[in-house]
Amino acid sequence: MSDELSHLHCGAGGGPVLPGRTVTAQMDLLKGLWRENPVLIQLLGLCPTLAVTNSVANSVVMAGATFFVLVGSSLLVSLLKRFVPNEVRITSYILIIATFVSVAEMGLQALVPEIHKALGAFVALIVVNCIILGRQEAFAGRNPVGRSVLDAVGMGIGFTIALLLMGSVREILGSGTFLGVSLFGPGFEPWVIMVLPPGGFFTLAFVLLTVAWARQRRAARAAAAGRDAAVARRAA
């Protein structure tokens, strides 16, 4: 029963491979960047995406910490998948993730105490980040170690891309700076709202709008190309 259930969950990555398409390492790595981007396409992990992207520095550190936790736990989960009973797999995954989060939190506290303070509870909350648990459940728990690590690296980079995008837009508009360096000189009027919580929602909405628009256009173009090819075949 639970096996059936977990198969239902696996559409995002570990699902059955389409016949005629071989899964390559490249695909494992690259799918997280755009086609299955955890934030922009799967809409996972929106809490840190909204909460800590008010500056580029915060976004980079948050993305780095998540990347570390994601790759580490995917590696460990994939290694241990034979020893973890199916009934307690979520608990085991969370324990593994929490271990890496503790390491990340202490590391940040020691290396970048200022940013650690700015991120507040959100580093600890990586434990319940659904991107990470989602990858364990959908991919690392059922795939070999190498592929799991590649998948985690791809997803981590995809998360970093999304956070950097949000952080850049919000810091440039909201403070007129990039990584703390002033871009427009002292005459610039910052849009304070962009570094406040509403600005996060506005920015995410516009980023998702752009992504959806781009995907729709691409799909329309692909459909048109398919029609053209069919017409050409019929004519030939």
Place this chain on the structure above:
Amino acid sequence: MSAPPLLVTASPHVGAGDSTPKIMWNVVASLVPVVLAATWFFGPSVPLVVGAALVGAVGAERAFGRRGTLADGSAVITGLLLGLTLPAGLPLWMAFVGGAFSIAIGKLIFGGLGQNVFNPALLGRAFLQASFPVALTTWPLPGTAETWWALRGDNFALPFASARVADTLTGATPLGRMKFEHQPTALWDLVLGTTTGSLGETSALLILLCGGYLALRNYLNWRIPASLFATVAVVETLLHALAPARFPDALFMLFSGGLMLGAMYMATDLVTSPVTNLGCWIFGAGIGVLVLVIRLWGGLAEGVMYAILIMNALVPFLNRWTQPRLFGTTRIAPGR
């Protein structure tokens, strides 16, 4: 030989002659005197700021709206009302951004006229206030005869540039002076409008007259302003009687700040106010209480904008709770 064809149409067979565009353009007409009065007090900056907000709102409606929705005049109202809530010295690009935000995010995202939850003009102002808090709270003093022609601030600041400090006299609004310095303002100044403040919040008398015209034509539900004024008057009189030093008198509360403009033009927005009369009484009273709470106990000097926006969010519930019972039916518990 053949009889003339019998024309059968669906009801209603007698129309009142009112249509959405007619109501909207009437509201626009009633706002013209308010804009002129503001120009009288604050000089050539007023048509500039109101015009920029108008261009932003109408431009957004034209760019993102369905075809033909410009003619109903609702975007013009939003632009005018937003312009009237701004200070005279605001850089024009900010007024433009506010107008575009009002229509694009405040109205069109919800599906256009009739679909929006919040009053678009107030949403635009809330956005501007959160984005540019300093520029939105720099209040120029009304000019004298010699200085009428001068701009009341750096209206022509380049887009994205902050306003330079211009040679303008600025001062706190009557509410700000009362709240932070305990300085009262003469009541007659408040009624006529010879005080600092945003463009449309100065002349209470004129706004009452223009709004009264709309109420007479039944283009706004008079119960909303009536219950708002009554709530503010009663609660504030009680508070003033309890502690005269702490709380200003009711007349000051009624005639200062944006209460008149908000009560007459923002709260009575046909889209974002309740449809039942009982709902309108509750709606107005809720705004009144919230205005007093924000003004007297909150961190801001003025609270009309947030009070109306908060009550806007409750309108669907008010509509449901106050639905009149159909004749001959029994009461059904709401939500069943």
